[in-house]
Amino acid sequence: SAAARAPATAEGMALAYGSLVLMALLPIFFGALRSVSCAKSKNSSEMPETITSRDAARFPIVASCTLLGLYLFFKIFSQEYINLLLSMYFFVLGILALSHTISPMMNRFFPANFPNKQYQLLFTQGSGETKEEIVNYEFDTKDLVCLAMSSVVGVWYLLRKHWIANNLFGLAFSLNGVELLHLNNVSTGCILLGGLFIYDVFWVFGTNVMVTVAKSFEAPIKLVFPQDLLEKGLEADNFAMLGLGDIVIPGIFIALLLRFDISLKKNTHTYFYTSFVAYIFGLGLTIFIMHIFKHAQPALLYLVPACIGFPLLVALAKGEVTEMFSYESSAEILPHTPRLTHFPTVSGSPASLADSMQQKLSCPRRRRQQSPSAL
Numbered sequence: 135s136a137a138a139r140a141p142a143t144a145e146g147m148a149l150a151y152g153s154l155v156l157m158a159l160l161p162i163f164f165g166a167l168r169s170v171s172c173a174k175s176k177n178s179s180e181m182p183e184t185i186t187s188r189d190a191a192r193f194p195i196v197a198s199c200t201l202l203g204l205y206l207f208f209k210i211f212s213q214e215y216i217n218l219l220l221s222m223y224f225f226v227l228g229i230l231a232l233s234h235t236i237s238p239m240m241n242r243f244f245p246a247n248f249p250n251k252q253y254q255l256l257f258t259q260g261s262g263e264t265k266e267e268i269v270n271y272e273f274d275t276k277d278l279v280c281l282a283m284s285s286v287v288g289v290w291y292l293l294r295k296h297w298i299a300n301n302l303f304g305l306a307f308s309l310n311g312v313e314l315l316h317l318n319n320v321s322t323g324c325i326l327l328g329g330l331f332i333y334d335v336f337w338v339f340g341t342n343v344m345v346t347v348a349k350s351f352e353a354p355i356k357l358v359f360p361q362d363l364l365e366k367g368l369e370a371d372n373f374a375m376l377g378l379g380d381i382v383i384p385g386i387f388i389a390l391l392l393r394f395d396i397s398l399k400k401n402t403h404t405y406f407y408t409s410f411v412a413y414i415f416g417l418g419l420t421i422f423i424m425h426i427f428k429h430a431q432p433a434l435l436y437l438v439p440a441c442i443g444f445p446l447l448v449a450l451a452k453g454e455v456t457e458m459f460s461y462e463s464s465a466e467i468l469p470h471t472p473r474l475t476h477f478p479t480v481s482g483s484p485a486s487l488a489d490s491m492q493q494k495l496s497c498p499r500r501r502r503q504q505s506p507s508a509l
Contacts, residue, residue, distance in 0.1 A: 142361035142372055150361040150374040151421045157357050158381045158417060159410075161305055165312025166389035166406065168238075172313055173393060173463065182316040184463075185386075190317075190326035194333040205343045208350045217352040221295075224353045225288050228303035232284040233277070235306040240280050250275045295352065297373065303354035308378050312385035320394070320459050323387040327438045330383055334432035345430050348377065357381070376417075380433040384413050384441045391445055394461045398454075405445045405458075416440035 142150070172182050207216060244250070255271035291299035317323040337344035348356065356377045360370030392406040416437035424431045449455045 143364070146361040146364050147374070147425070149363060150359040153359040154357055154374060154376045155414065155417055155421070157301065157305060157359070158308075158376060159414065161308035161312055161381060162385040162388055162413065163410070165309040165385055166392045168309070168313040169316065169389040170393055170396060173316065182314050184316050184318050185322060185326065186318055187322045187325055190322045191329065193326060194329035197330070197333055198337070201337060201343060201347060204347050204351070208347065213350055217350075220351070220353045221292060224303065225292050228291065228306065228354060229281065229284045229288040231306040231310050232287060232302060233280040235309050236283065237277065237280045240283075241276060244276055244279075248276070253278075291354070296368075297358050297360065297370075298368070300354045301357055301359075304357045304378055307354065308357075308381045308385065311378070311382035312389050315382070315386050316463055317386055317390045319462050320390065323390055324442060327383060327387060327434070327442060330379070331434050331438040334379075334434040338430060338432040344432075348375075376433065380417075380437060383434065384409075384416075384437045387441055388413060390463055393463050394458060397461055398457070404448060404452075408448050409441050409445045412440040412444035413437060415444075 169182065252272070252274050255269060255273075256267070257269040259266045259268050287299055287302050290296060291303060317326065334344075356375045358373040358375045360366070360373055362370045362372045388406065388409045391409050392403060395403045395406050416439075417433065419436045419440075420431050420433045423436070445458075446455070449458045
């Protein structure tokens with residue numbers, strides 16, 4: 135139990151929080167870089183999901199309803215059975231997300247003469263002119279190798295629930311979220327971050343719902359790092375944690391600013407680096423306040439003002455506020471921009487889009503039906 139644990143040493147806490155900050159920065163940085171090539175891709179399977187202002191405005195409401203539903207679910211039903219179902223669900227999603235994450239890196243290690251065969255899994259409904267594709271799943275031998283490697287991590291997570299396996303899945307979810315979820319413009323980003331700012335503050339400070347669900351939820355929806363690693367090694371069990379929503383939500387805004395930087399064609403990444411530094415500042419402030427007051431903190435309370443405020447001040451100083459707010463991210467990939475037409479299940483951390491959106495990641499080369507742009 136938490137009461138029986140020895141208090142964390144200053145060194146252990148510094149290592150834990152430093153590692154959490156580093157782990158949060160990696161998916162934001164690399165996810166943002168990959169979001170640029172994702173936006174420019176002409177391959178329909180690699181096109182991002184575009185979040186519109188309507189989606190952004192509704193999301194905190196849907197997130198609140200889902201969070202409350204999960205809280206009641208944990209109160210009424212046995213926690214063991216729920217977590218067993220969740221483990222299986224995230225086992226599948228985690229393998230797919232991790233496979234998609236490591237695929238570009240693994241391609242460099244395959245020899246030139248590797249026998250790479252193409253496969254297609256096709257599932258249709260109806261016949262003739264009314265035939266409709268339900269699943270069109272294209273993959274190759276290299277994808278199967280990545281899937282097999284990810285499955286090893288998946289089995290390790292399923293059997294042991296080890297914190298390292300949890301973090302590998304969490305990092306994969308976060309990177310995929312930042313890469314594949316695109317805000318269509320800065321205004322939408324402000325609406326989404328502002329709404330989730332209120333959502334996070336209310337559910338953490340106003341009730342015990344968020345903390346209860348986060349503690350009851352055995353799923354890779356958070357990054358964890360042991361504060362007693364120096365004493366107990368890999369079997370340490372006194373964890374500091376950071377919800378994936380606190381990475382993905384600011385991350386997709388930071389990725390938008392990187393694409394805005396590139397659209398200015400000035401060969402500088404001023405807004406990206408400004409927002410990246412702002413994120414580090416906000417996260418550092420969260421940890422500092424949490425350490426001082428010894429109470430769980432809604433990270434978005436500090437991250438949202440920093441990630442929006444810092445770049446806005448830079449835009450004011452450079453006289454580029456109009457350009458910033460008139461920039462349309464999806465203009466680069468029209469007319470085939472898929473729109474976020476459904477709301478994923480949101481778990482205990484603030485709006486953990488990263489977890490739930492992995493349903494679209496079944497394969498790096500999977501085709502999806504193109505829907506008309508919302509714009």
